[in-house]
Amino acid sequence: MxxxxxxxxxxxxxxxxxxxxxxxxxxxxxxxxxxxxxxxxxxxxxxxxxxxxVQHCRQCRNFTESDLCEICASPARQQTGVLCVVETPQDVMAVEQTSEFKGLYFVLMGHLSPIDGIGPDDIGLDRLAEMLDEHPIEEVILATNPTVEGEATAHYIAQMCRSRQIKASRIAHGVPVGGELEYLDGSTLMHAFNGRREL
Amino acid sequence: MxxxxxxxxxxxxxxxxxxxxxxxxxxxxxxxxxxxxxxxxxxxxxxxxxxxxVQHCRQCRNFTESDLCEICASPARQQTGVLCVVETPQDVMAVEQTSEFKGLYFVLMGHLSPIDGIGPDDIGLDRLAEMLDEHPIEEVILATNPTVEGEATAHYIAQMCRSRQIKASRIAHGVPVGGELEYLDGSTLMHAFNGRREL
The missing domain is CATH 1.10.8.420 (RecR Domain 1)
Structure with a gap:
């Protein structure tokens, strides 16, 4: 049956x-x-x-049913002049939950991956270029994942910013708050040492 | 956000x-x-x-979109004269997967539970009585769960059968095939001893 x-x-x-x-x-x-x-x-x-x-926001490519998403439509956010580039809409939520960042976002919906045939236009970098040209962006914060593809994508976007005299920065990678050195992988620990700051 | x-x-x-x-x-x-x-x-x-x-089958109360479910509508199944009473549609599937039982089913969609206000009519025993009266059922196999409520329900239905001179039987409870005595709970082991059969 x-x-x-x-x-x-x-x-x-x-x-x-x-x-x-x-x-x-x-x-x-x-x-x-x-x-x-x-x-x-x-x-x-x-x-x-x-x-x-639900479609993509015309400006930041995040999911929304409006033409412009709530964040892109907010004048207060536009005035900050700061743009955070992330890979997925979930990353936007993660950053928003900290309530620290008050600028605009750009959602790649993926990362550069030549081996899978994913090039700059597939992750909307043409639209990001338009956004950088049209809006008074002063700093681009690259918050892609610390994977090989994420790093490559960050470097590619950093070059786009450099050619437009816009400051590009990468979020810090290191020891998570509450983490213990003993249990950390070598790669993260190396990042933490290389990214050390004077006290 | x-x-x-x-x-x-x-x-x-x-x-x-x-x-x-x-x-x-x-x-x-x-x-x-x-x-x-x-x-x-x-x-x-x-x-x-x-x-x-999807509604309940008019006869056995299982889920179906027809008036009578596939099993109740099968003449071969009706001829066996055996009826298996189970608590849920999932139990029907479990029994069907063994391909051993070829009779009809009756699905209680629950069990008697006076403390929750669930009486005989709530689990369709009025309809089961009609079925026993109208069909040439020779044996009712009670396959409710071996919980307090399941046992009480089985005994209640066994009495309904007895008053109609229909044989009622309870599925065996004991050591599962592949199970080891060492890891079995006392209650199951007690059932296995009480239900022992001569070799």
Whole structure:
């Protein structure tokens, strides 16, 4: 015996969610049918609306359903003259949660990776160039990940800034706050030593 | 900064899924937006269809979109004269996967639990009584869970069968195949001893 067609289809499509396999999808299906049909209908509507209407912000490429996202549309943020370049929308959220940074963002939605055929235009660097030309940006903070691709992307963007006489800086890499030297990998420790500051 | 309204709504509703918290919901949202919008739309449709059309089988109370489920509608199954009573649709799947049992099912969708206000009618025992009266059932196999409530439910249904001169049997509880006595709980081991069979 198999599940009825509608149940099979729901179980199959739930597996599109990351980290959800056959058993979890079955559990989700029965949970929703038995306990929360209203919630499931709300989820169906939310999925449909988000997939149909959420696009990239015209300026920073972050996800939004408006033409300009909330951050890009804020005059206070534009006045800071500081632009933070990150790889993903999740990185924007991580930086925002510190409440320290008050400038604009640019979301690459990836990183340079010639081996995968991802070049400057695929991560929107043409749009970043326009943004640097049109807005009074004074400093670009490069907050890409400390991976080989992230570093390469940061250096590429730093050169774009240099040719426009805009200051480019890289976020510090070193010992995490609360971390212990003993358990740190050598690469991070090397970064921490090379990036030392006078007290 | 918060997520845009459509993203927030999607993250909120994804949390209706069992085992999905805020962080997982965010990861799912970005995964679908970045990599599988088509799949997400399929999921939205599947959710909508299942929640709107999947109901309980008129006879066995299992989930189905037809009036009678595939098993109840099968003449071969009706002829066996054996009925297996289980607590949940997942239990039906578990028994079906053994390919041993070829009879009909009755799905309680729960168990008797006076403390939670769940009485015989809430688990469809009125419908089970009709089924026993209308169909030529010769044996009822009680496969409720070996919990206090499951045992109470099994005994209640056994009495219903007795008053109709129908044989009622309980599935065996004992040492699982592949299990080792050393690691088994006392209650299971006691069941295994009490249910011993002559060789």
């Amino acid at each position: 198999k599940f009825s067609p509608l149940l099979s289809e729901l179980i199959r499509t739930l597996r599109y969610l990351p980290g959800v396999g056959q058993k979890t999808a079955q559990r989700m299906t029965f949970h929703l049918l038995e306990r929360n049909r209203q919630g499931a209908l709300e989820l169906a509507t939310a999925l449909h609306n988000a997939m149909e209407h | 918060k997520f845009s309204p459509l993203l927030s709504e999607l993250i909120r509703t994804l949390r209706y899924l069992p085992g999905v918290g805020q962080k997982t919901a965010q990861r799912m949202t970005f995964h679908l937006l970045e990599r599988n919008r088509q799949g997400a739309l399929e999921l939205a449709t599947a959710l909508h269809n299942a929640m709107e059309h």
